[in-house]
Amino acid sequence: MEKWIIILLGVAVLAAVFLSPFASTKPDGLERVAEDKGFLERGEEPQVVNSPIPDYAVPGIKNEKLATSIAGLVGVIIVAALGFGLGAILKKKEKIQ
Amino acid sequence: MHIPDGFLNAETWVTMDVVAGLGVAYAIKKTKTSLGERQIPLMGVMAAFIFAAQMLNFPVAGGTSGHFIGGVMAAVLLGPWAATLVMSTIFIVQCLLFQDGGLTALGANIFNMGIIGTVLGYYIYRGIGIFFGSKKGLFWGVGIASWLAVVLAATFCSIELAFSGTVPLRVALPAMAGVHAFIGIGEAIITVGVIRLILKARPDLLQRYA
Numbered sequence: 001m002e003k004w005i006i007i008l009l010g011v012a013v014l015a016a017v018f019l020s021p022f023a024s025t026k027p028d029g030l031e032r033v034a035e036d037k038g039f040l041e042r043g044e045e046p047q048v049v050n051s052p053i054p055d056y057a058v059p060g061i062k063n064e065k066l067a068t069s070i071a072g073l074v075g076v077i078i079v080a081a082l083g084f085g086l087g088a089i090l091k092k093k094e095k096i097q
Numbered sequence: 098m099h100i101p102d103g104f105l106n107a108e109t110w111v112t113m114d115v116v117a118g119l120g121v122a123y124a125i126k127k128t129k130t131s132l133g134e135r136q137i138p139l140m141g142v143m144a145a146f147i148f149a150a151q152m153l154n155f156p157v158a159g160g161t162s163g164h165f166i167g168g169v170m171a172a173v174l175l176g177p178w179a180a181t182l183v184m185s186t187i188f189i190v191q192c193l194l195f196q197d198g199g200l201t202a203l204g205a206n207i208f209n210m211g212i213i214g215t216v217l218g219y220y221i222y223r224g225i226g227i228f229f230g231s232k233k234g235l236f237w238g239v240g241i242a243s244w245l246a247v248v249l250a251a252t253f254c255s256i257e258l259a260f261s262g263t264v265p266l267r268v269a270l271p272a273m274a275g276v277h278a279f280i281g282i283g284e285a286i287i288t289v290g291v292i293r294l295i296l297k298a299r300p301d302l303l304q305r306y307a
Contacts, residue, residue, distance in 0.1 A: 004299060005138045012145035016152055024154040024162035029276040030098035030254065032161040037272060039263050043101035043199075051196035056152060072152055075190060076145045082186045083144030087137030090128045090182070 009080060016072030020056070021065035098254055098277070099191065099206050102199030106261040113257060114204030120212045121185050127178035136175060139302070143171045144183050151187070155283055163280030166250065168215030169222060169243045170288045174295070174302055177219040184211035205257050209250040218246030235296075235303075236289055243288040247281035248274055 027035060034040040053059070053071045061067040105113070132140075147167035154162040171180035185207050191197040198206045222242035226234040251273040259266035295302055 005142055008142045009145055012142070012149040016145075016149040020149070020152040023152060024156045026154070026156055026160055026162040028098060028154060028162050028164060029157075029251065029273065029280055030100065032276060033264075033269065033272040034104070037264050037268055039104065039258075042103040042263060045103045047102045047196055048200040049193055049196070051192075051194055053194055054196040056195050056197070068152075071195065072149065075148050075152070075194065078194070079148045079187055079190050080141045080145035082141075082190065083183055084137060084141035086182055086186060087132060087140035087179075090125065090179075091132045091134055091137055092130060 012076050012080070013073065016076045017069045020072040021068040098209070098251060098273075099188070099198030100202040100209075100254065100257070102201050104199075104261065104263055105202055105205060105257055106263070107201075109257050109261045110201045110205060112204075113208050114201070117185075117204035117207040117212065120208065120216075121181065124178040124181040124185075124216075128176075128182055131176060132179050136179065139175060140179060140183055143167075143175060143180075144186055147171060147183065148187050148190070150287070151191075157276065157279040157283070161276055163247075163277070163283055165284055165287055166210050166214050166247060167288075168210060169218040169239065169246050169284075170291055172215050172219035173222065173239060173288075173292060177216040180215050180219070181211050184215050205254070209253045209257075213253050214246040214250040217249060218242045221245055232296075236292070239292050240285040240289045243285040244278075244281035247277050247284045251277035 031040065034043060053074065056071040056075075057064060057067040058070045061070065147165070147170070150165040150167055154164045157163045168180060168184050171183050175183065188198060188203060188206050188211060192200055192203050192206075219242070222238040225238035225241055228234065229237055252270065255266060255269040255273045258264050258269050292303070
């Protein structure tokens with residue numbers, strides 16, 4: 001498993017860091033429908049949580065692409081850690097003989 | 098299609114939070130009795146991969162973009178319940194850290210993409226696989242289930258919006274299903290592509306749930 005894990009994780013990190021700044025910035029399906037059908041403003045009220053990295057752009061970093069790259073890196077690391085952790089906690093317990 | 102706070106009324110988002118909560122609790126229970134040691138790294142990797150992929154919006158017809166969901170891909174590799182947990186983890190991080198999806202809407206987002214798009218998608222994939230048999234069934238199953246996962250998630254989203262009085266169903270449903278029919282093609286292509294690669298390089302990863 002080891003080498004494969006590293007390769008796949010590497011791909012995820014590379015994608016999040018180097019590809020995400022070039023992702024399409026057009027509104028996604030739901031946003032587009034909300035715009036067209038007139039309910040987008042409802043989603044523009046202040047959200048319940050004030051997130052530290054809203055919209056995948058690290059605040060305070062002037063270069064937008066860099067801000068997105070760092071957001072991607074942070075996100076990938078955190079979810080990978082959580083995924084691993086969850087797996088470790090939830091794995092099937094072997095019966096102790 | 099992460100729903101922000103404000104699109105759903107209280108009755109709807111509270112209901113969806115409860116439903117998603119029950120779904121996730123059930124997923125935890127099922128995962129505890131089935132997750133093997135060898136799959137632990139796969140959970141981390143899938144989470145990383147799907148999170149990254151969800152950041153990569155791709156343009157679809159006229160001024161709109163779509164993003165990958167990844168629920169079916171995760172389910173084929175991890176089984177539907179562990180996959181639900183991976184997807185839920187991603188949605189929670191996206192909501193809290195990146196403001197992608199509202200906190201009140203988290204239940205709806207987990208339900209639409211993590212349960213409908215993941216668990217139901219998985220059983221559609223299995224059904225098709227059983228129907229066709231062998232490798233052909235695997236790829237058709239993966240492709241169709243991935244596409245349906247996106248369209249069905251969008252459908253349930255429309256229903257939630259309609260119940261909330263935000264937009265009538267006869268307006269929301271065709272619009273949402275329509276654009277997501279295109280986005281779903283992207284989902285199918287990506288998912289089939291990844292599964293093909295894995296089948297070539299590590300077919301043992303597909304043994305348990307294929």
